[in-house]
Amino acid sequence: MRPVGGRRVSGQQPRNCAPPGKKGRLRREIFWPCGPNYVKKGTIRTGKAMTTVRTRFSPSPTGSLHLGGAHTALFNWLYARRHGGVFILRIEDTDKERSQEKFVAEIQESLTWLGLTWDEGPYRQSRRLHIYQEYVERLLAAGAAYYCDCDPEELKVRRETMLARGEKPRYDRRCRELGLGRGPTAAVRFKTPLSGATHWRDRIKGPIAFDHAELDDLVIMRADGIPTYNFAVVVDDITMAVTTVIRGDDHVPNTPRQLLIYEALGVEPPEFAHMPLMLGQDRAKLSKRHGALPVLEYRRQGFLPHTLNNYLARVGWSHGDQEIFSPEELIRYFSLENVGKSAGIFDMEKFLWLNSHYLKEMSPLEVGGNLAFYLAAAEGGRPDPGYFARVAATLQARCKTLAEMAQAAAFYFRDPRPYEAQAAAKFLIPANVALLREIMGRLEALPELTEAAVSGMLKDVADAAGVKVVNVAQPVRVALAGKTVSPGLGDVIAILGQEEVARRLQNAIRFIEENSSPDESARRT
RNA sequence: GGUCCCAUCGUCUAGAGGCCUAGGAUACUGCCCUCUCACGGCAGAGACACGGGUUCGAUUCCCGUUGGGACUACCA
Numbered sequence: 370m371r372p373v374g375g376r377r378v379s380g381q382q383p384r385n386c387a388p389p390g391k392k393g394r395l396r397r398e399i400f401w402p403c404g405p406n407y408v409k410k411g412t413i414r415t416g417k418a419m420t421t422v423r424t425r426f427s428p429s430p431t432g433s434l435h436l437g438g439a440h441t442a443l444f445n446w447l448y449a450r451r452h453g454g455v456f457i458l459r460i461e462d463t464d465k466e467r468s469q470e471k472f473v474a475e476i477q478e479s480l481t482w483l484g485l486t487w488d489e490g491p492y493r494q495s496r497r498l499h500i501y502q503e504y505v506e507r508l509l510a511a512g513a514a515y516y517c518d519c520d521p522e523e524l525k526v527r528r529e530t531m532l533a534r535g536e537k538p539r540y541d542r543r544c545r546e547l548g549l550g551r552g553p554t555a556a557v558r559f560k561t562p563l564s565g566a567t568h569w570r571d572r573i574k575g576p577i578a579f580d581h582a583e584l585d586d587l588v589i590m591r592a593d594g595i596p597t598y599n600f601a602v603v604v605d606d607i608t609m610a611v612t613t614v615i616r617g618d619d620h621v622p623n624t625p626r627q628l629l630i631y632e633a634l635g636v637e638p639p640e641f642a643h644m645p646l647m648l649g650q651d652r653a654k655l656s657k658r659h660g661a662l663p664v665l666e667y668r669r670q671g672f673l674p675h676t677l678n679n680y681l682a683r684v685g686w687s688h689g690d691q692e693i694f695s696p697e698e699l700i701r702y703f704s705l706e707n708v709g710k711s712a713g714i715f716d717m718e719k720f721l722w723l724n725s726h727y728l729k730e731m732s733p734l735e736v737g738g739n740l741a742f743y744l745a746a747a748e749g750g751r752p753d754p755g756y757f758a759r760v761a762a763t764l765q766a767r768c769k770t771l772a773e774m775a776q777a778a779a780f781y782f783r784d785p786r787p788y789e790a791q792a793a794a795k796f797l798i799p800a801n802v803a804l805l806r807e808i809m810g811r812l813e814a815l816p817e818l819t820e821a822a823v824s825g826m827l828k829d830v831a832d833a834a835g836v837k838v839v840n841v842a843q844p845v846r847v848a849l850a851g852k853t854v855s856p857g858l859g860d861v862i863a864i865l866g867q868e869e870v871a872r873r874l875q876n877a878i879r880f881i882e883e884n885s886s887p888d889e890s891a892r893r894t
Numbered sequence: 895g896g897u898c899c900c901a902u903c904g905u906c907u908a909g910a911g912g913c914c915u916a917g918g919a920u921a922c923u924g925c926c927c928u929c930u931c932a933c934g935g936c937a938g939a940g941a942c943a944c945g946g947g948u949u950c951g952a953u954u955c956c957c958g959u960u961g962g963g964a965c966u967a968c969c970a
């Protein structure tokens with residue numbers, strides 16, 4: 370868990386020392402943080418002399434942005450912001466089958482909602498095909514790649530056969546030395562070294578090594594000229610001058626393949642930081658299949674964007690015992706050194722708590738503004754910000770999400786009827802008619818409808834009747850809110866206003882009279 | 895199966911060999927506050943996966959076991 374080697378040198382991050390290349394040109398003379406000579410004491414330069422940090426978030430538009438993606442995007446964004454760097458958005462849409470335009474839009478909307486704004490992009494891999502082509506040529510010319518015209522279907526069969534035989538399902542390299550030329554069905558494969566090993570020092574995981582014997586000759590460009598993931602990533606990260614690749618540790622196995630491509634291209638690679646994955650309740654990687662919800666779904670459910678950022682930041686990263694971070698603090702404190710290695714599980718309970726925390730912290734006016742948005746769909750409430758603020762103030766400490774608050778606030782905007790059945794059965798009974806009448810009268814007599822005045826009145830009524838306040842409060846509550854749960858009656862009454870309160874009390878009395886049999890009401894009144 | 899990664903309360907985590915009687919947060923339980931429900935306050939229960947080393951001393955370093963996860967495509 371502790372940094373190894375140079376990772377701790379006075380808190381400085383080793384970075385590439387050369388300026389980013391211009392327009393597709395390779396960067397020259399780059400300090401390679403992954404190499405064996407990584408950080409000799411005293412070689413780290415500080416501040417201005419170093420290259421600007423450049424990170425990227427590169428989702429593929431094959432689905433909505435979900436929590437896992439937002440987690441990765443946040444760490445990249447935070448790291449870039451922390452170091453005054455550049456955050457790049459890149460859409461990896463080389464999977465023509467599954468990529469969809471609507472997801473490109475949704476991903477951007479999600480990031481924007483979260484406030485994870487990008488400085489460059491969105492770049493689209495599908496519009497950079499000529500660049501990949503150029504790099505493939507280079508590899509081909511250098512003898513680091515070769516054409517392969519094996520039939521994909523047959524490859525699949527071979528793979529299954531190997532698997533069935535208990536062998537490793539790898540490409541058998543039968544085209545490797547054939548010297549095949551370009552052709553309509555020929556894909557390009559990377560010529561992976563047969564022996565040796567690739568290793569790097571991960572900014573988060575420390576040293577990692579893979580034997581080349583474990584790797585096979587991956588396809589880097591399909592027969593149709595579309596590059597595959599591992600190749601496109603490398604070319605993009607080179608041409609976009611990415612300095613730090615921060616991604617989920619599910620990409621660790623891809624890294625040696627990419628490092629080999631950098632090497633074949635003669636380019637020093639960026640540094641890598643593989644962050645721990647965030648798992649679902651079932652401990653499996655978050656994915657659509659495991660019920661990972663789109664980020665926008667959390668917006669719909671009434672979570673604040675900063676709740677997501679704060680929560681996500683604390684999965685895999687920490688700053689001592691601190692749990693609550695303002696956006697500025699997140700940026701100020703974020704560092705790769707404090708990113709842990711082990712995967713974390715998304716905990717809805719804590720997530721809800723965090724959201725409720727922010728709901729309580731915000732000003733009533735702000736919460737009210739948000740609440741109006743959630744109510745608009747359902748209730749079409751009054752568009753008066755002041756009114757929403759007063760309503761919000763009574764609900765802030767009682768709700769965990771804005772959607773929940775909208776529900777709880779509904780009675781402020783419309784008639785409470787129909788009453789909740791159980792509540793009505795228990796409190797809207799003939800025995801309480803007199804009480805409701807008295808309350809109505811007393812309210813009219815109050816010089817001012819304030820929380821204190823109403824509370825005092827309720828207590829007086831209770832005292833006079835020799836009962837507890839709760840006994841007078843509940844019938845009134847059901848009459849006004851339609852249920853046994855609501856904010857304090859003093860606030861409710863003050864907000865609803867004299868006229869509306871009188872109407873609701875009257876309605877409740879009428880309801881009781883209509884719903885009880887004549888002799889029952891005679892007996893109990 | 896193979897390769898790689900990971901391992902502190904249920905969950906997120908603090909922990910840089912003695913500061914640990916292992917801290918915080920959440921969730922849970924109890925009490926207090928209280929017109930309901932919440933909020934809030936106080937208290938409680940709850941973890942170093944196991945086995946070997948190294949060391950005067952391991953939660954911490956090394957090895958192994960076990961467990962979990964990821965990857966294993968002309969997906970990303």
